[in-house]
Amino acid sequence: MPSHAPELLRRTFHSARGGDKEAAARLVPLLYDELRALARSLLRRRPPGQTLQPTALVHEAYLRLAGTEDPGWEGKGHFFAAAARAMRDILVDEARRKAAQKRGGDRERVELEGVAASIEPPEEDILALEEALGRLEKGDPRKGQLVTLRYFAGLSMGEAAAVLGVSLSTVEREWRYARAWLYREVRGGGKRE
Numbered sequence: 001m002p003s004h005a006p007e008l009l010r011r012t013f014h015s016a017r018g019g020d021k022e023a024a025a026r027l028v029p030l031l032y033d034e035l036r037a038l039a040r041s042l043l044r045r046r047p048p049g050q051t052l053q054p055t056a057l058v059h060e061a062y063l064r065l066a067g068t069e070d071p072g073w074e075g076k077g078h079f080f081a082a083a084a085r086a087m088r089d090i091l092v093d094e095a096r097r098k099a100a101q102k103r104g105g106d107r108e109r110v111e112l113e114g115v116a117a118s119i120e121p122p123e124e125d126i127l128a129l130e131e132a133l134g135r136l137e138k139g140d141p142r143k144g145q146l147v148t149l150r151y152f153a154g155l156s157m158g159e160a161a162a163v164l165g166v167s168l169s170t171v172e173r174e175w176r177y178a179r180a181w182l183y184r185e186v187r188g189g190g191k192r193e
Contacts, residue, residue, distance in 0.1 A: 013075050027079060028062045035061070035083060038154050042087055052094055061086040077155060077163035081145070084153030088130075095126040125186070132185035136178060142166075143178045150175060 009030060015023030028035065039054035039061075064086040137144030142164060149160040161171040 009076065013079070017074065024065075028058075028065070031076070031079065032058070034080075038080070038084065038152075039087060041154055042091065042152065052091075057087055057090060060090050064089070074163075077149075077159050080153040080155060081149050081163055084148055084151075088148060088152045091126055092130045095130075099127060128186045129182070132182050135185065136181060143174050143181075146171060146174055147178050147182065 009027075012023050012026055012030065016027060035058045036054050039057040043052060043054055043057065061083050065082055133144060133147055136147065146160055146164060149155045149163055150157075155163065157171050157175065158168055160175075161168045164171065
């Protein structure tokens with residue numbers, strides 16, 4: 001990015017925060033390479049065989065972001081938090097669509113007696129993560145937002161602390177808690193023992 005980019009970004013965010021829709025639309029091209037890197041990182045964590053490409057994910061996220069009436073982006077961190085939320089929603093929608101197809105969609109179910117089938121579950125079940133993250137967000141919205149910032153937006157601890165308006169030590173403590181809580185929820189199916 002050119003050396004004048006930080007000032008251009010600052011002015012563009014300021015204009016977008018003031019309600020300038022064209023300014024909001026100009027942010028995506030300015031941050032496109034970083035958005036693609038974020039999308040690649042998210043898709044790399046998915047099980048093999050997924051069909052969504054980073055470029056398509058960025059473009060779909062842009063369409064969702066562009067439709068936002070009042071984006072409320074205070075800066076780059078807030079923008080990436082919104083982009084990460086849009087990408088998270090897209091990945092969850094795709095996982096739900098694929099799960100419906102695997103269950104046969106609108107096809108008629110035929111029982112097979114005496115046939116044993118074994119299908120390995122994917123390494124990472126995005127739907128289980130989404131359900132657990134939804135429960136975390138209900139109980140503690142800030143920890144849920146922290147997970148979105150760290151996992152889906154790829155923000156550092158310091159960047160997440162700035163977006164959330166809390167200290168670095170608070171973010172570190174809450175990140176440890178949220179990761180352990182989500183691990184337990186996803187691995188245990190959200191069941192209390």
